[in-house]
Amino acid sequence: MRVYVLRRLLGIVPTVLMITFVVFVMMRSVPGDPVVALLGDAYDEQDAIKVRASYGLDQPILVQYAIWLGKLARGDWGVSYMTGRPVLKDVLVRLPVTLELIVLSMAVALAIAVPAAIIGALRQNTWADYTATTIAMIGVSIPEFFIGVLLLLVFSIGLGGLLPSSGWTYLPGTCPTMVCGASLWGNAQHVLLPAIALGVGRAAILTRLLRASMLEVIRTEYVTTARAKGLSERPVVLKHALKNALIPTVTVMGLQVGFLIGGAIVVETLFAMPGLGTFGIDAIIARDYQQVQGFALLTALAFVVMNLVVDLTYTFLDPRIRYA
């Protein structure tokens, strides 16, 4: 098991290198020159050449990538062309915001999906089941930003500004500057709507998958056996059925991480949150190569690590699965 994890962790390296390299090459083939944008009206050919040289932009792409990697190995994520701030610092400030959003949205998704799927599967073809499946169908068909807009309409505008429509209050301890009003209550108010907006779609997908695999599992012989030996319904459902039904669901949730990253970008944009999503999209649009590289590196890492976590969850859900 330990060897397996180690091997997988090593396997992360080439994947992350590949993703960052492709992003590197793609960003540099984007039409337009960031130096021109940086110098703006003060553009002058001589200055531009100097600026290019100072950022190493006059080197061949492969050399540039090697330099970036070399710096990365020493913990230097580069400096943003536009803001002049170190990328790592910016990323670390924004990471907690996005992490909080994603973790809470997954919590929202699970809180909705698990009960809904269990009820749907145990009472198949009843009104409860039809209601759960219909709502799930609607849920998978609404893009995150539209759920966000609906939530805004109800909670920020409709109910007299019950919850804020944009901005952020940091959790105590994650505040990036010396002066910022960090509070738990303020943070909860700001994160609630985005987390629901991002979580509802996931909940819908999860409900559909989990219901389907629950339906399969509760017809298996070991569930019949568990019932026959007089086990009460609760452990039968939660310990025997649910745990086994979760395996295919977890696989698909792992594949959903790519969509979750996109969802985070959208939801953060909609609610104007200072997270990684808005950081990434702003950097890509401004062609701030260093920031984009930092964003791509972190996303790639998150993506690959999540897939590893998914694989490791299997051993917990089904002890028969062993990795040698």
Place this chain on the structure above:
Amino acid sequence: MAIQPIRGGSLSEAEVTTAPRVAWPAPAERSESPLVQGLRRLRRSGTALVGVVIVVLLVTVAIFADVLAPQSPIASDQAHTFARPSWDHPLGTDQLGRDMLSRVIHGTRISLLVGVSSVLLALFVGVPFGMIAGFYGGRVDTLIMRVMDLILAFPIYLLAIILMVMFTPTAGLIGTMKVTGAIAIVRIPIYARLVRGSVLSIKEKEYVEACRALGVRDPWILFRHVLPNCLAPIIVTTTLGIATSIIVEATLSFLGLGTQPPTPSWGWDLKANISFIQANAWLSLFPGLAIFVTVLGFNLFGDGLRDALDPRLK
């Protein structure tokens, strides 16, 4: 004693005409293909029919958008900005005084065009590659699947967003084609993998071996015998894929990276009107509802197709 016809052994003339099948088999009816059986099952599914109706309606709206839209979707009217829904403007007007109903109707075109054509494009590239990889195996397989895995290794939105920045979003048909291309690229591996998986099992079947023994050429085997047998999962994934592509298009367009204005696009309209949501809630509501109904239609249709074509998945 009257002569009795012998029973059991032979048949009298009368018996032959009433029961011909006893003596010799009736000409065999051509058995229904699984696809036809599936479509027959589809007709009985209520939710799938709702999906079909929604999709057909949307296609009609997209085709006849010029006739159905009461006004031009891009003509601004400075005298009537932010008009509330009324008889003249059933869905109101936006900040430039453009008729929202006309914009929503014309938006159907972009949404369906990108949704359907990006999936078809991904299909036409992904399916042949998947078939070749699965059928020939070896180095060809490794090479093709490495490239596909490279694309799959990307979080889908990261790749789509960077591709759109590379293509530089523009308005009109060219702009639409760029979005189509970006979405198609990120979706190619899905079809390649799907088809490769099916081909791997189909190529071991006896009928493929029989073809080989008869000296049938590979392309003929692939297109005449292998492809039709992995069609069901392709059809289902395609229909559901259109729904996903429409959401991706709306999301890109929401982020300002889709088809650019003045071309009407639902995602863009929704985003542009969020700034005015306080006083004019309906402006963001209608493009959003349009996206929702479209995606729902394809999802219902796709779900019904899956239940019909692959009963094991039900």
